[in-house]
Amino acid sequence: xxxxxxxxxxxLICAWTLAPFATSAQRAVDPFGRLTFYPGKTTVACPPQNPxxxxxxxxxxxxxxxxxxxxxxxxxxxxxxxxxxxxxxxAASPLLGANSDEGxxxxxxxxxxxxxxxxxxxxxxxxxxxxxxxxRWVEGDLAPVLHQALASVQRRYKVTHAIWxxxxxxxxxxxxxxxxxxxxxxxxxxxxxQGMNAPVFVSITTRCDPAWRPDNPVAQTQRSLPDPGRGxxxxxxxxxELAANELRGGACHHNAAGQxxxxxxxxxxxxxxxxxx
Numbered sequence: 187x188x189x190x191x192x193x194x195x196x197x198l199i200c201a202w203t204l205a206p207f208a209t210s211a212q213r214a215v216d217p218f219g220r221l222t223f224y225p226g227k228t229t230v231a232c233p234p235q236n237p238x239x240x241x242x243x244x245x246x247x248x249x250x251x252x253x254x255x256x257x258x259x260x261x262x263x264x265x266x267x268x269x270x271x272x273x274x275x276x277a278a279s280p281l282l283g284a285n286s287d288e289g290x291x292x293x294x295x296x297x298x299x300x301x302x303x304x305x306x307x308x309x310x311x312x313x314x315x316x317x318x319x320x321x322r323w324v325e326g327d328l329a330p331v332l333h334q335a336l337a338s339v340q341r342r343y344k345v346t347h348a349i350w351x352x353x354x355x356x357x358x359x360x361x362x363x364x365x366x367x368x369x370x371x372x373x374x375x376x377x378x379x380q381g382m383n384a385p386v387f388v389s390i391t392t393r394c395d396p397a398w399r400p401d402n403p404v405a406q407t408q409r410s411l412p413d414p415g416r417g418x419x420x421x422x423x424x425x426x427e428l429a430a431n432e433l434r435g436g437a438c439h440h441n442a443a444g445q446x447x448x449x450x451x452x453x454x455x456x457x458x459x460x461x462x463x
Contacts, residue, residue, distance in 0.1 A: 218315050218331060219285040221252070222271070230264045232274040232342060238306040240299055240461065241343040243382070244292060245323070245332060246352035248316030248439060249391060249424070249448070252280035254289030255434055256442035266296040269311040269339060277310055283335065284314040291440065291448040298453030311339045319355045324369045336380055345384045346461035348377065349421055349452065354438060356404045357392035363403040370411065374418070385459050387421035387452070388412065394438040400425055419459050422451035
């Protein structure tokens with residue numbers, strides 16, 4: 187009996203000791219926490235691009251980085267794929283290239299694009315890290331990550347739409363309108379310098395802190411950025427159009443209803459503008 191007890195204790199200790207390694211073996215992340223591998227992905231051949239293929243490059247922070255309440259899977263199989271590091275998989279939460287492992291709205295957005303009849307296929311290419319200010323993407327540690335992510339997509343595809351969905355951290359930190367605009371202009375200039383001439387959709391997304399107010403400088407700047415002459419258009423206005431009951435705990439991230447709403451907002455914005463030829 188004692189031997190059995192000791193053996194059981196030894197097994198439990200071994201399992202407890204190895205548990206972190208077993209968990210880490212199921213997923214892989216880069217130095218910024220972005221998923222580079224996640225179990226259960228259905229790998230498929232990356233589809234060829236034609237005029238009815240939307241290639242959507244998405245950059246920003248948590249609300250495009252798998253922080254949603256409900257994991258999603260496209261309803262259109264291999265007609266909606268997620269692109270990461272030269273490979274494709276059927277779009278399903280969590281998306282590679284983003285740093286959490288919960289749900290997202292992008293797969294639902296892609297489904298909306300197909301249901302519209304405008305596109306037969308959608309390629310999603312996200313690069314997103316929660317809690318990041320724009321400075322990290324422009325002059326900080328994530329600037330080369332953003333550059334490489336876009337370069338990777340462009341080696342295979344011509345981007346037809348780009349989404350910038352970021353701002354909560356900067357609004358919380360009190361970033362000035364002038365600083366946010368200057369950094370965004372630098373970001374846009376770099377994207378154009380990389381040959382990405384697609385329309386860029388700038389979301390108004392700053393609500394997070396309990397002391398948030400809708401007229402904060404970052405939101406004001408985001409509202410002023412759309413300029414068709416520069417290829418800039420409004421994305422989802424989650425500040426104004428999401429109700430408190432569409433947010434997890436009424437705070438930053440989207441619950442299932444919020445995810446579905448954001449998907450429709452983003453799809454509607456993209457469908458209102460002709461993609462780059």
